[in-house]
Amino acid sequence: MADVKLIGSPLSPYVLRVMITLSLKKVEYELLQEKFGEKSELLLKSNPVYKKIPVFIHHDRPICESAVIVEYIDEVWPESGCGAILPADAYHRALHRFWTFYVDDKLFPSLVAIGRAATAEGKAEAVERVRAGHLLLEEAFVELSEGKAFFGGDRLAYLDVMFGCFVNWIKEVEEFLSVELLDEATTPALHGWAARFREHEAVKEVMPDRGTVLEFFKFLHAMWAKEAADAKN
């Protein structure tokens, strides 16, 4: 048990990815909670390059970056729990990795930009970017799921986890800032997927509930507004 540790907090979608993977794999671990805005000595020592969560520690060796960690877990515990997270087919694996890259590179930064936007125009532009991204992912979902429940078909696979860690964030941004990001009319397949993902047993075990996410998002939103005001002055 003490051989598998995770530094982080489930409020970080990047940490949540790792927690969902460990939950799917039924791998036991110790969660070393990291408080927002503080950086523990262990974190600084374990991730001196980025000083960021999540850090996964296995046999006292730290591994950083959520995508790297999830692939590592999949390789070390290939048969455990749900079995492999990465699809068996190399082309599908490539698509799961590509869309994960897209989510990290474009989609989540645009989601954050909605919360940080200082003007109505900036907010509208960021909303449009997220909606356009969801349309792309809607197409990818139709291709990859082959009419089944998840990106991985009948079961959760890599892209489900890597994108799914954001579903409650998307929901809270929608409600708190009165925008539509993942609506049933425009993205029906993805809308249904998000609901199924949220209800998956391995996800429910570790995903913070919407109230908790909302409180944290309100806190971030107020912090960003203060930062923007300070930057102006």
Added chain:
Amino acid sequence: MADVKLIGSPLSPYVLRVMITLSLKKVEYELLQEKFGEKSELLLKSNPVYKKIPVFIHHDRPICESAVIVEYIDEVWPESGCGAILPADAYHRALHRFWTFYVDDKLFPSLVAIGRAATAEGKAEAVERVRAGHLLLEEAFVELSEGKAFFGGDRLAYLDVMFGCFVNWIKEVEEFLSVELLDEATTPALHGWAARFREHEAVKEVMPDRGTVLEFFKFLHAMWAKEAADAKN
């Protein structure tokens, strides 16, 4: 042969990664040269999300993003040529992937920033970021190479290819802009590695020579200077 195609140009370090991998694996392919500043119909159709090279096309199915492509090639041709590019050990694989992420996320953007810097201060700051990054990679090299020639030990592995695609760029930036980025005194192990990488047969087969890289860098440098001047006016 026609079943394996690569859209790109060896002048792009990201395309070069794929070409070095294919060279190491002795996989035959058709290079569909993409001219700088133009985007072919095939490129736009094959990578509608990023509209960027490289795109790898296997059995008419496009795969985008260099890291995704290289992993795909390694999975589809595991035994071909040099054998596996990713190390056999899961922890080493994680480190190779982490440092590749760092190179793409921080190091190469800082290298470009040297060329784009509009002020001496901006240039000096970018040089410092690259030098600091090389120091981190020097440590990683010492750990991963275990006293041998490459990040992969006796032979080229994933991180050799993913970082090595930049060695001639580093050299040209150093000479053309009179800066020191990868000097023997500060980063002796990496300095030696870069020379060995450049001389590796599979690399020499595909890497553009320094004169060609220099000409292209001069062209980019002039273009960036013009862009900066236009932005000012």
